[in-house]
Amino acid sequence: MAGEHLLTIGDESQIPQLFKGRFVSGRAEPRLAMVGRSNVGKSSLLNALLGQRLAQVSEEPGKTRKIHLYLWKEAKKIFADLPGYGFARASQVDRQKWAQFIEIYLKNDEGLEGALVLLDSRHGPTDLDREAIGFLLGIGVKVLFVFTKADALKTQSERARRKKEAAEALKLLGADPEAAFWVSAKTRDLGLKRLSDFLAQG
Numbered sequence: 001m002a003g004e005h006l007l008t009i010g011d012e013s014q015i016p017q018l019f020k021g022r023f024v025s026g027r028a029e030p031r032l033a034m035v036g037r038s039n040v041g042k043s044s045l046l047n048a049l050l051g052q053r054l055a056q057v058s059e060e061p062g063k064t065r066k067i068h069l070y071l072w073k074e075a076k077k078i079f080a081d082l083p084g085y086g087f088a089r090a091s092q093v094d095r096q097k098w099a100q101f102i103e104i105y106l107k108n109d110e111g112l113e114g115a116l117v118l119l120d121s122r123h124g125p126t127d128l129d130r131e132a133i134g135f136l137l138g139i140g141v142k143v144l145f146v147f148t149k150a151d152a153l154k155t156q157s158e159r160a161r162r163k164k165e166a167a168e169a170l171k172l173l174g175a176d177p178e179a180a181f182w183v184s185a186k187t188r189d190l191g192l193k194r195l196s197d198f199l200a201q202g
Protein backbone atom coordinates (compact mmCIF):
# COMPACT_ATOMS: atom_id res chain seq x y z
CA MET A 1 0.00 0.00 0.00
CA ALA A 2 1.39 3.34 -1.11
CA GLY A 3 -0.70 5.48 1.18
CA GLU A 4 -2.38 5.53 4.52
CA HIS A 5 -4.96 7.77 6.11
CA LEU A 6 -3.34 9.22 9.22
CA LEU A 7 -5.90 11.49 10.76
CA THR A 8 -8.81 13.81 10.25
CA ILE A 9 -9.02 17.26 11.78
CA GLY A 10 -12.61 18.32 12.08
CA ASP A 11 -12.16 21.45 14.10
CA GLU A 12 -9.53 24.12 14.65
CA SER A 13 -9.53 23.49 18.43
CA GLN A 14 -7.73 20.16 17.76
CA ILE A 15 -4.80 21.85 16.04
CA PRO A 16 -2.67 22.98 19.02
CA GLN A 17 -2.58 19.50 20.56
CA LEU A 18 -1.88 17.71 17.25
CA PHE A 19 0.95 19.92 15.97
CA LYS A 20 4.09 20.18 18.06
CA GLY A 21 6.99 21.89 16.32
CA ARG A 22 7.65 20.00 13.09
CA PHE A 23 5.65 17.01 14.27
CA VAL A 24 2.05 16.09 13.66
CA SER A 25 0.80 13.34 15.93
CA GLY A 26 4.45 12.39 16.46
CA ARG A 27 5.26 12.16 12.73
CA ALA A 28 7.98 14.25 11.08
CA GLU A 29 7.33 13.70 7.34
CA PRO A 30 7.00 17.10 5.57
CA ARG A 31 3.51 18.21 4.71
CA LEU A 32 2.11 19.22 1.32
CA ALA A 33 -1.19 21.05 1.48
CA MET A 34 -3.72 20.59 -1.34
CA VAL A 35 -5.40 23.96 -1.89
CA GLY A 36 -8.03 24.84 -4.44
CA ARG A 37 -11.63 25.61 -5.09
CA SER A 38 -14.21 23.01 -4.32
CA ASN A 39 -14.53 20.39 -7.08
CA VAL A 40 -11.22 21.32 -8.76
CA GLY A 41 -9.95 17.79 -8.19
CA LYS A 42 -7.86 17.88 -5.00
CA SER A 43 -8.98 14.51 -3.66
CA SER A 44 -8.75 12.92 -7.13
CA LEU A 45 -5.19 14.15 -7.61
CA LEU A 46 -4.22 12.87 -4.20
CA ASN A 47 -5.63 9.43 -5.02
CA ALA A 48 -3.86 9.44 -8.40
CA LEU A 49 -0.54 10.29 -6.77
CA LEU A 50 -0.98 7.62 -4.12
CA GLY A 51 -2.29 5.14 -6.69
CA GLN A 52 -5.07 4.31 -4.31
CA ARG A 53 -8.62 5.47 -3.59
CA LEU A 54 -8.13 6.90 -0.13
CA ALA A 55 -9.66 10.36 -0.35
CA GLN A 56 -13.35 10.70 -1.08
CA VAL A 57 -14.15 12.05 -4.54
CA SER A 58 -17.50 13.60 -5.27
CA GLU A 59 -19.37 15.38 -8.02
CA GLU A 60 -21.04 17.38 -5.32
CA PRO A 61 -18.86 20.38 -4.41
CA GLY A 62 -17.90 20.86 -0.80
CA LYS A 63 -17.39 17.19 -0.03
CA THR A 64 -14.14 17.60 1.86
CA ARG A 65 -15.06 19.74 4.85
CA LYS A 66 -12.40 18.52 7.17
CA ILE A 67 -8.64 18.38 6.89
CA HIS A 68 -7.51 14.86 6.11
CA LEU A 69 -3.87 13.87 6.43
CA TYR A 70 -2.54 11.02 4.28
CA LEU A 71 0.90 9.48 4.40
CA TRP A 72 2.61 9.00 1.02
CA LYS A 73 4.91 6.19 2.01
CA GLU A 74 7.42 6.02 -0.88
CA ALA A 75 8.00 9.76 -0.92
CA LYS A 76 7.93 10.09 2.88
CA LYS A 77 5.54 13.03 2.68
CA ILE A 78 2.19 13.77 4.20
CA PHE A 79 -0.62 15.27 2.11
CA ALA A 80 -3.06 17.58 3.83
CA ASP A 81 -6.31 17.51 1.82
CA LEU A 82 -7.94 20.83 2.71
CA PRO A 83 -11.58 21.80 2.34
CA GLY A 84 -12.15 23.59 -0.97
CA TYR A 85 -13.10 27.25 -1.21
CA GLY A 86 -15.76 28.88 -3.34
CA PHE A 87 -18.48 26.43 -2.49
CA ALA A 88 -21.44 28.32 -3.96
CA ARG A 89 -24.09 27.15 -1.52
CA ALA A 90 -22.09 27.94 1.62
CA SER A 91 -23.26 30.88 3.68
CA GLN A 92 -20.98 33.83 4.43
CA VAL A 93 -20.54 32.57 8.00
CA ASP A 94 -19.60 29.09 6.75
CA ARG A 95 -17.10 30.56 4.33
CA GLN A 96 -15.48 32.60 7.08
CA LYS A 97 -15.31 29.54 9.32
CA TRP A 98 -13.60 27.55 6.55
CA ALA A 99 -11.10 30.33 5.83
CA GLN A 100 -10.25 30.59 9.51
CA PHE A 101 -9.87 26.82 9.90
CA ILE A 102 -7.51 26.60 6.92
CA GLU A 103 -5.57 29.66 8.03
CA ILE A 104 -5.04 28.29 11.54
CA TYR A 105 -3.80 25.00 10.10
CA LEU A 106 -1.39 26.66 7.64
CA LYS A 107 0.00 28.98 10.28
CA ASN A 108 0.44 26.25 12.92
CA ASP A 109 1.99 23.48 10.85
CA GLU A 110 5.74 24.06 11.18
CA GLY A 111 6.39 21.00 9.02
CA LEU A 112 4.60 22.48 6.02
CA GLU A 113 6.87 22.15 2.98
CA GLY A 114 4.54 23.96 0.62
CA ALA A 115 1.14 24.08 -0.98
CA LEU A 116 -0.05 22.59 -4.22
CA VAL A 117 -2.47 25.16 -5.58
CA LEU A 118 -4.87 23.38 -7.89
CA LEU A 119 -6.37 25.35 -10.75
CA ASP A 120 -8.80 24.18 -13.41
CA SER A 121 -7.02 23.73 -16.75
CA ARG A 122 -10.03 25.08 -18.59
CA HIS A 123 -10.45 28.43 -16.85
CA GLY A 124 -9.04 30.94 -14.46
CA PRO A 125 -7.26 31.53 -12.19
CA THR A 126 -10.49 32.98 -10.82
CA ASP A 127 -10.71 35.87 -8.34
CA LEU A 128 -11.00 33.38 -5.48
CA ASP A 129 -7.90 31.54 -6.73
CA ARG A 130 -6.00 34.83 -6.84
CA GLU A 131 -7.10 35.61 -3.32
CA ALA A 132 -5.95 32.19 -2.07
CA ILE A 133 -2.59 32.49 -3.88
CA GLY A 134 -2.06 35.99 -2.48
CA PHE A 135 -2.87 34.75 1.00
CA LEU A 136 -0.44 31.80 0.77
CA LEU A 137 2.39 33.92 -0.61
CA GLY A 138 1.62 36.55 2.07
CA ILE A 139 2.15 34.08 4.92
CA GLY A 140 5.31 32.75 3.27
CA VAL A 141 4.03 29.38 2.05
CA LYS A 142 5.86 27.97 -0.97
CA VAL A 143 3.42 27.45 -3.83
CA LEU A 144 3.43 24.99 -6.70
CA PHE A 145 0.72 25.30 -9.35
CA VAL A 146 -1.09 22.26 -10.63
CA PHE A 147 -3.60 22.59 -13.46
CA THR A 148 -6.13 19.78 -13.12
CA LYS A 149 -8.44 17.98 -15.56
CA ALA A 150 -5.99 18.53 -18.43
CA ASP A 151 -7.82 15.76 -20.30
CA ALA A 152 -10.67 18.25 -20.80
CA LEU A 153 -8.49 20.31 -23.16
CA LYS A 154 -9.16 18.34 -26.29
CA THR A 155 -7.20 20.05 -29.03
CA GLN A 156 -3.61 21.10 -29.40
CA SER A 157 -4.61 24.71 -30.02
CA GLU A 158 -6.84 24.80 -26.92
CA ARG A 159 -3.96 23.48 -24.81
CA ALA A 160 -1.55 26.04 -26.25
CA ARG A 161 -4.00 28.90 -25.72
CA ARG A 162 -4.73 27.96 -22.11
CA LYS A 163 -1.06 27.49 -21.26
CA LYS A 164 -0.25 30.94 -22.61
CA GLU A 165 -3.19 32.55 -20.79
CA ALA A 166 -2.34 30.81 -17.52
CA ALA A 167 1.36 31.68 -17.74
CA GLU A 168 0.48 35.37 -18.17
CA ALA A 169 -1.91 35.27 -15.21
CA LEU A 170 0.67 33.62 -12.98
CA LYS A 171 3.32 36.12 -14.00
CA LEU A 172 1.00 38.96 -12.99
CA LEU A 173 0.66 37.33 -9.57
CA GLY A 174 4.42 37.42 -9.17
CA ALA A 175 4.65 33.63 -9.49
CA ASP A 176 6.96 31.64 -11.73
CA PRO A 177 4.84 30.37 -14.64
CA GLU A 178 7.35 27.57 -15.18
CA ALA A 179 6.55 26.18 -11.72
CA ALA A 180 3.34 24.69 -13.04
CA PHE A 181 2.24 21.17 -13.85
CA TRP A 182 -0.64 20.18 -16.13
CA VAL A 183 -2.14 16.90 -15.04
CA SER A 184 -5.07 14.57 -15.47
CA ALA A 185 -6.06 12.31 -12.61
CA LYS A 186 -8.49 10.67 -15.02
CA THR A 187 -6.06 9.55 -17.70
CA ARG A 188 -2.98 9.54 -15.41
CA ASP A 189 -1.00 11.32 -18.10
CA LEU A 190 2.66 12.16 -18.33
CA GLY A 191 2.09 15.39 -16.39
CA LEU A 192 0.99 13.35 -13.39
CA LYS A 193 4.16 11.28 -13.55
CA ARG A 194 6.30 14.44 -13.77
CA LEU A 195 4.53 15.94 -10.78
CA SER A 196 4.88 12.74 -8.80
CA ASP A 197 8.62 12.52 -9.52
CA PHE A 198 9.11 16.19 -8.70
CA LEU A 199 7.34 15.91 -5.33
CA ALA A 200 9.05 12.67 -4.39
CA GLN A 201 12.51 14.17 -5.08
CA GLY A 202 11.96 17.46 -3.28
Ligand SMILES: Nc1nc2c(ncn2[C@@H]2O[C@H](COP(=O)(O)OP(=O)(O)OP(=O)(O)O)[C@@H](O)[C@H]2O)c(=O)[nH]1
Nearest residue numbers: 038039040041042043044058062063064084185186
Ligand atom coordinates in the same frame (compact mmCIF):
# COMPACT_ATOMS: atom_id res chain seq x y z
N1 LIG B 1 -12.20 14.91 -16.45
C1 LIG B 1 -11.63 14.91 -15.25
N2 LIG B 1 -12.40 14.98 -14.15
C2 LIG B 1 -11.79 14.99 -12.94
C3 LIG B 1 -10.38 14.95 -12.81
N3 LIG B 1 -10.07 15.01 -11.50
C4 LIG B 1 -11.25 15.09 -10.83
N4 LIG B 1 -12.29 15.07 -11.68
C5 LIG B 1 -13.73 15.10 -11.33
O1 LIG B 1 -14.03 16.33 -10.64
C6 LIG B 1 -14.99 16.12 -9.59
C7 LIG B 1 -14.45 16.64 -8.26
O2 LIG B 1 -13.31 15.90 -7.88
P1 LIG B 1 -12.76 15.89 -6.37
O3 LIG B 1 -11.44 15.22 -6.43
O4 LIG B 1 -13.77 15.34 -5.43
O5 LIG B 1 -12.59 17.46 -6.11
P2 LIG B 1 -12.15 18.22 -4.74
O6 LIG B 1 -11.32 19.38 -5.15
O7 LIG B 1 -11.53 17.25 -3.79
O8 LIG B 1 -13.56 18.74 -4.20
P3 LIG B 1 -13.96 19.16 -2.69
O9 LIG B 1 -13.59 18.03 -1.80
O10 LIG B 1 -15.42 19.43 -2.80
O11 LIG B 1 -13.21 20.41 -2.36
C8 LIG B 1 -15.29 14.63 -9.61
O12 LIG B 1 -16.45 14.43 -10.35
C9 LIG B 1 -14.09 14.01 -10.31
O13 LIG B 1 -14.38 12.80 -10.96
C10 LIG B 1 -9.59 14.86 -14.02
O14 LIG B 1 -8.35 14.80 -14.04
N5 LIG B 1 -10.29 14.84 -15.20
Ligand SMILES: [Mg+2]
Nearest residue numbers: 042043063064
Ligand atom coordinates in the same frame (compact mmCIF):
# COMPACT_ATOMS: atom_id res chain seq x y z
MG1 LIG C 1 -12.02 16.73 -1.86
